[in-house]
Amino acid sequence: MLLAATVAAGGLTGACTNVRQPxxxxxxxxxxxxxxxxxxRFPEKEELIMLTDRPPQLETPLFYYRQDLTPNEAFxxxxxxxGIPTSVDLRTFRLDVGGHVQKPLSLTVxxxxxQFEPVSLVAVNQCSGNSRSYFTPQVPGGQWGHGAVGNARxxxxxxxxxxxxxxxxxxxxxxTFAGLDEPPLYSMHKFVKALDIDHANSDEVLVAYEMNxxxxxxxxxxxLRLVVPGWYATYWVKSLAKIDVLxxxxxxxxxxxxxxxPKNANASEMPENLAKDTVxxxxxxxxxxxxxxxxxxxxxxxxxxxxxxxxFDGGSGIAKVEVSLDGGNSWNVAKLDNADYGNFSFKRWRxxxxxxxxGNYKIMTRATAGDGKIQGLQYWNKSGYMRNGIEQVEVxxx
Amino acid sequence: MRLKRINLFTxxxxxxxxxxxxxxxxxxxxxxxxxxxxxxxxxxxxxxIDLPYYPPDFPPGKGRELFISRCGVxxxxxxxxxxxDFPEKTWTKEVDKMIKTYGAHIxxxxxxxxxxxxxxxxxxxxxxx
Numbered sequence: 001m002l003l004a005a006t007v008a009a010g011g012l013t014g015a016c017t018n019v020r021q022p023x024x025x026x027x028x029x030x031x032x033x034x035x036x037x038x039x040x041r042f043p044e045k046e047e048l049i050m051l052t053d054r055p056p057q058l059e060t061p062l063f064y065y066r067q068d069l070t071p072n073e074a075f076x077x078x079x080x081x082x083g084i085p086t087s088v089d090l091r092t093f094r095l096d097v098g099g100h101v102q103k104p105l106s107l108t109v110x111x112x113x114x115q116f117e118p119v120s121l122v123a124v125n126q127c128s129g130n131s132r133s134y135f136t137p138q139v140p141g142g143q144w145g146h147g148a149v150g151n152a153r154x155x156x157x158x159x160x161x162x163x164x165x166x167x168x169x170x171x172x173x174x175x176t177f178a179g180l181d182e183p184p185l186y187s188m189h190k191f192v193k194a195l196d197i198d199h200a201n202s203d204e205v206l207v208a209y210e211m212n213x214x215x216x217x218x219x220x221x222x223x224l225r226l227v228v229p230g231w232y233a234t235y236w237v238k239s240l241a242k243i244d245v246l247x248x249x250x251x252x253x254x255x256x257x258x259x260x261x262p263k264n265a266n267a268s269e270m271p272e273n274l275a276k277d278t279v280x281x282x283x284x285x286x287x288x289x290x291x292x293x294x295x296x297x298x299x300x301x302x303x304x305x306x307x308x309x310x311x312f313d314g315g316s317g318i319a320k321v322e323v324s325l326d327g328g329n330s331w332n333v334a335k336l337d338n339a340d341y342g343n344f345s346f347k348r349w350r351x352x353x354x355x356x357x358x359g360n361y362k363i364m365t366r367a368t369a370g371d372g373k374i375q376g377l378q379y380w381n382k383s384g385y386m387r388n389g390i391e392q393v394e395v396x397x398x
Numbered sequence: 399m400r401l402k403r404i405n406l407f408t409x410x411x412x413x414x415x416x417x418x419x420x421x422x423x424x425x426x427x428x429x430x431x432x433x434x435x436x437x438x439x440x441x442x443x444x445x446x447i448d449l450p451y452y453p454p455d456f457p458p459g460k461g462r463e464l465f466i467s468r469c470g471v472x473x474x475x476x477x478x479x480x481x482x483d484f485p486e487k488t489w490t491k492e493v494d495k496m497i498k499t500y501g502a503h504i505x506x507x508x509x510x511x512x513x514x515x516x517x518x519x520x521x522x523x524x525x526x527x
């Protein structure tokens with residue numbers, strides 16, 4: 001009877017109403033997943049939210065952001081092609097540096113560790129499409145919640161030191177980066193990204209061999225990963241194996257056709273009027289994410305509760321975070337944590353809250369960056385990139 | 399003599415149990431950690447993992463087999479499982495992108511059948527603006 005009613009009411013989309021949902025792995029997990037997703041465990045990983053398995057795309061549950069650094073085992077995973085490296089032998093692995101240089105290099109991981117000054121920094125790594133699933137109208141692509149982001153301490157060598165050793169020839173314009181991953185068909189373009197020469201030569205861009213004090217997990221780019229603090233993760237090429245210096249501008253697919261944003265202040269466009277001028281996605285915009293309450297957190301009327309969350313931007317740092325408990329009518333200034341991991345890191349924040357009565361509360365958070373940029377309206381783009389509008393979460397108080 | 403036989407049997411059984419237990423432990427370790435190999439010539443251990451696969455189910459319908467065989471060549475069908483419902487225009491564009499941009503081996507007639515199947519499982523009416 002119930003079945004018949006569902007089918008009758010279902011219409012076109014009703015076809016999938018009665019299909020077994022892939023929730024086999026969800027049973028017994030505290031992790032809440034959105035429709036069409038499951039939780040799963042992959043090598044070197046905790047139980048994470050699985051978007052896809054081939055290639056793996058895994059999302060970090062929000063409760064992992066209740067600490068400054070995101071554990072390697074919980075760090076989100078995103079690859080483009082099914083041909084990802086599952087085995088790397090460091091006796092044969094080389095990082096090749098070539099193109100428009102005086103002396104091409106072919107370095108082992110040991111040589112990188114021994115011949116260059118080690119550098120460490122904490123930086124946020126966020127997918128361009130983090131939070132894509134919340135756009136209206138919805139857009140196709142990886143249906144991420146807020147968990148395609150992580151904060152880690154990256155240790156490695158400065159890219160500029162490697163480039164200096166290879167010796168840049170005059171009029172070098174861009175540097176390209178390619179990893180060990182390969183597309184499944186020859187007709188597809190290998191995943192290659194590019195940075196302008198000045199950016200590549202800046203102090204903060206690293207070739208990292210450690211993440212939070214350990215070798216990187218294979219799924220996060222073992223043995224080497226490009227670290228581009230303040231920029232979206234699409235530039236943080238994993239299993240980095242080839243660096244090429246170019247005299248001209250790189251015209252590869254992954255810069256010229258993919259990962260493009262509308263060329264305007266808020267990277268915005270309309271579904272019926274798409275932007276004609278686009279540029280490659282670049283620096284991250286300012287945003288904040290509510291981390292607590294979440295899941296089974298019970299908020300009780302008359303009892304003190306600590307709201308907490310994270311905030312970050314493209315490197316100017318976080319100046320202020322405000323929290324509204326009434327759907328945006330009034331705002332309270334949150335307390336920023338004292339821990340200082342630098343401007344590229346998560347800034348965690350808290351707000352003491354004792355709800356006076358039971359009911360549903362609309363919690364909103366709004367971050368202001370060091371450069372004065374502040375979160376506001378949510379803009380739309382067809383790729384679902386750079387989401388940073390003020391989010392509202394409905395929280396029941398009992 | 400009898401005692402000896404029992405002992406031999408017990409030892410055999412015990413060894414088998416221990417061996418199996420070690421296997422189970424090794425399997426569990428494989429699923430959680432990477433296999434690492436140490437070699438004196440390099441200071442960092444090499445790594446190797448086995449990826450698990452979780453193929454999703456899809457309801458019967460015209461085009462299901464074609465959809466599974468053509469799309470599954472390159473990527474997990476979870477790419478579809480995770481999508482919200484989209485209008486026909488969006489699904490047509492997506493399949494077209496797979497053919498034109500990525501070179502998927504799908505001819506026109508097959509593309510139509512795949513789009514129809516996608517609409518049957520993840521379709522919705524066009525949005526009005």
